[in-house]
Amino acid sequence: MAIYHPHHTAVPPAQAHAFRQGIHDQLLGVVMFIASAALWIFPMATHDGAKDAQVNEAIIGAFLMFVVGLRLYRGSSWRSDAIIGLAGLWMIASPFVLGLQKTAVDNGSRxxxxxxxxVLVATSLISLLIVRSDRRAEAAEAAPRST
Structure with missing residues (x-):
């Protein structure tokens, strides 16, 4: 059993911000990039599935690789997280929407x-929660100083 002292409980705000920023920009960004690359590369490499689904995957995958690449390079904001989340929602719905239009959709592609x-929706939601908690922590840190 560990003994906790009051001076061990507080993490300096700069370190907490850097930790949250690292998780937000780097860790989640890499997961998003891998998911986007899988979406773009896997169907083209295997030539499995219907061509209509492959075109959708290629376009969305290339777009997401661009957005996530910018996110990794410049840092991200809530806008990039929202774009990635919306693209993830489209990827969840697209096999069913394309299937309704009498286009060819393969179960493997689905x-x-x-x-x-x-994965994209989950990581974008986690990323948005990290941004929210970081802003709240900055506001809480700034509030005592202003009084």
């Missing part, structure tokens, strides 16, 4: 699209 879409 599984890939739903899995990648779920």
């Amino acid at each position: 599984v890939l699209d739903v899995a990648v879409g779920t």
